Amino acid sequence: MIDASDLIQLVRNYNPRTDEDMLRRAYAYGQKMHAGQYRHSGEEYFTHPVSVAAILTEMQLDDATIVTALLHDTIEDTKSTYGQISEMFSVEIAELVDGVTKLTNLQLSSSETKQAENFRKLFMAMSKDLRVILVKLADRLHNMRTIKAMRVEKQVQKARETMDIYAPLAGRMGMQWMREELEDLAFRVLNNDARNSIIRRFITLQREAGDVVQKITHDIEHELERVHVEAEVFGRAKKPFSIWRKMQEKEIGFSRLSDIYGFRIITDSESSCYSALGAIHQRWRAVPGRFKDYISQPKSNGYRSIHTTVSGRDGKRVEVQIRTREMHEVAESGVAAHWAYRDGQRAENRFAVDPAKWITQLTERFDTGEDHDEFLEHVKLEMYSDQVFCFTPKGDVVKLPRGATPLDFAYAIHTRIGHGCVGAKVDGIRVPLWTRLKNGQSVDIITAEGQRPQGTWIDIVVTGRAKAAIRRSLRAEDRARFVKLGAELARVAFDHVGKKATDKALRTAAKQMGLDSADDLLARLGSAEMSAREVVQTLYPELAAVRRTGEVEPKRAVIGLSPEQDFERAQCCQPVPGERIVGITYRGKGVRVHAIDCPALAEVEDEPDRWVDLQWHTGPHPPAYTVSLEMTIANGAGVLGRICTLIGEQKANISDLHFLDRKPDFYRLIIDVDMRDAEHFHTVMLALEAESDVSSITRHRDPSRKP
Structure with missing residues (x-):
């Protein structure tokens, strides 16, 4: 391990005026706080912060960043506090250490939604002080250099996270040497052969x-x-x-x-x-x-x-x-x-960029994303994209990611230009809007009054800025229709529990769910971003769970189980009361109830000891059994609203709605409907098949939804 004097000398080599006393105090404090802690390799833990600090000296960074490296794990892993570091060193250093701690606590390799939120937090931390991410990158580099001491599965997780996030981030920040080393170290773990x-x-x-x-x-x-x-x-x-x-x-x-x-x-x-x-x-x-x-x-x-x-x-x-x-x-x-x-x-280097301006430029378009998926999409586009340089007719340069189209070019100039785009000329020749631009090309955008973004444009553009602008425009255009549809969904859901979807009730639900207004809530209902059941449960959690008297409780709906056995419906086939069923036992998961014709049963055909003979209770059942219906309907004013009303008239509740395809003349979608039994299911299907605006309807069974 490098001792304090050697570390100070590394700093003195490029900064003779370094605050040696502060560096020595930070070294001693970190060593004291980490005393008795060891790494997976068996080394004293403090060897890690010292190594991170040494990496940062190679980049000739300031004293505050070096001290932050020495202390970067103290708040997280020791009894040290923000207040102590602030008092002993400075508020600046305490803020930096706290920023690194917050980055360390982000699980960047988690699920997509969680990952998007963590990316947002990462960029917020970067925007506050970019030195935080420099320390974190050096921390990751040393951990990758010593990764062999970790468990194999942990090595793979860290290597994948490094390859997906930290290496591209280092490259985006211009530190190619670090990107290359991080990639090589991760490559050694992920594909050493x-x-x-x-x-x-x-x-x-x-x-x-x-x-x-x-x-x-x-x-x-x-x-x-x-x-x-x-x-x-x-x-x-x-x-x-x-x-x-x-x-x-x-x-x-x-x-x-x-x-x-x-x-x-x-x-x-x-x-x-x-x-x-x-x-x-x-x-x-x-x-x-x-x-x-x-x-x-x-x-x-x-x-x-x-x-x-x-x-x-x-x-x-x-x-x-x-x-x-x-x-x-x-x-x-x-x-x-x-x-x-x-x-x-x-060092005064006229080519060095101002970090504050750089991070603002990088993150400015992320603020336009209205949901986690959009934000993550924007981040990854910015992190991984190479660039092409194209010219306006006046000779101004527009930077775009590789694979960008004239539509991306139009939105890069101004959102208004993008919205009004009807065509483009590249090097004087008229080209389709999906043409991929190349370095050095001159692009002339043709606009027209009254032109609005089309839904197909989402698949043409590649930049986050263009995608966000198009989505905002489409949402605004569809908002009135979604609000109307959402109002009908809310009415049916509230009627289901004996309540009215009044303006006051909707405003209260919107406030409780963190939305600005009742219209925002209805728009989200209409666009299937949330379900009406969620709204009802927010206001009336007790009523939402009440079952009508005389009905069979869903927990006791199946006959043939032993007293200690629990069951649940298999999502691959979604059986309902009245259909022939069979139970399959799963270790640690109880019994899954399948329809007798479920294709998933073929996987356990040779394991008869796992089969359980079951049947539904013969009493009346509540509408608690979700069935997915795949429909193709006309894209016309009020069509979807009429269909939702029709389902409600059959005393069935729509619990979810998901669009598979949107075309100018039709929609293809999946509607989850809560049914009582097989007879109720056939009644709903018959009513929908009779609707003239429904061109096809089938029961949607998804084999990928494992039993």
Whole structure:
């Protein structure tokens, strides 16, 4: 473990004016708080915070960030408190440590909805102070370097989380070296055989062809000397995961993969970058479509460099990056360059971006997402997307993710332009709106008065901004219809428990459920974002559970079970009273009741000891047995409302509604209806089949919903 003096020296190497006393006190405090704690490897736990701090010294970060690294686990894992750290060090450091603690507590690999909310919290923490995520990234890097001490299943979980979240985030922040190392460490866990195979191929290639990197480096240096450009040249083979990913994307083997070597030219000036580019292209043939000028069009995180791929020695493709020393500092540190020190002073790098502006730019469009799925969609688009640069007719540059369309371009300019878009010209030629844009193209958007976003546009656009704007417009357009439908759903549900869906009742329910108004609640009901049953249960939890007298309680609806056995209906077939049934025993889960014709029974056909002979109770049953109905109905004014009314008239309750497909002339949807028994089910089906606006209706059984 690095001792305090060695750590201080690492900081002094780039910041001679460092506050040595504060660093020494933080080291001692962290060591004291973590005393008696050990890592999975058996090492003292404090070796971890010290290693995280050492990683951050490589990025030449300020004292507050280094101290935060030393203390980043104290609030979570020791008796230390926010107040103690604030008093002993500063409010700034206490805030940073608290921010890292909150990030650590996020379970980013959980379910989609939970993951979306955690992403939102992660970006909120980043927006408060970006140094929080720098410490967290260094923390994850050290944990991945020492991951072998964890249980195998824990290794896989952490590696997947690293590959999905932390590595792309490091790349988005401009720290490519960290992204590459995180990807490689995760790759080692997730697919070590593939990684070893690529490494063996490299060894064989080097043995057969010699040190190709050294030879090509010498060739490049010779060409630069010829045109009198002073520069440093560095070459290396690409990382195993980068090569493996390219093999998967292109569906080719290692032997057919050409550009597996990368070279970097570091010059003194911007003009020298272009002179170097000319020398490279004069000597070797450039590969079409593989040239990017991020000097004239920098990335949002401040990254500047010229990228080109050429056919080098022996026809091997090599990628060459050309940049100045200042640009290289930003390319290595990314957004973290803002805090970097040189000779005891905050380094003034004209290419380093302001972290506050960068995070605002990254997150501004996330605020428009009105639900978890949209937010997660926006985040992932921003995290994983590469960029293309297109031009307006006036020559302004618009940055878009790869795969973007003219519609994305229109919404990137202004929401009003996007909403009114009826066509587009790319490089002067009229193209369909689903055309994928390429680097350097000029795009001219054609608009028309009265044009509104179409539902099909959601499948055309790829940017979060465009998707959110289209959804907002469609929601606003459909709101009146959804409110009307929601009112009918609410009326039926309230009548079911003997209550009226009055304005006051709906306003009260809306407030209780965190919505702004009764119309918001009805709109969500009408668009199937919530069920009417939830609203009733919010206001009348007791009434919602009351059953009519004389009816068979659902818990006692089945005859043939032993006293200690519990049962539940199988969701794959949704049997109702009056249908022939059979029970299947499941270890630790009681008995599942299946319809006798359920396809899932084939899986246990050879296990007769698990079968239980059952039958429904012959008494009257309450409408408590949900059956899913798949319907295709006309897309016309009031159609869905009439169908919901029709179901209500049959004394059946709609518990959920889900659209499968929306077309200009029809809707395909699944409606969950609570039935009493098989006779009730057939009555509802017959009434719906007789409705002229219903073109087809079937009982929806989903085999994927495991019994």
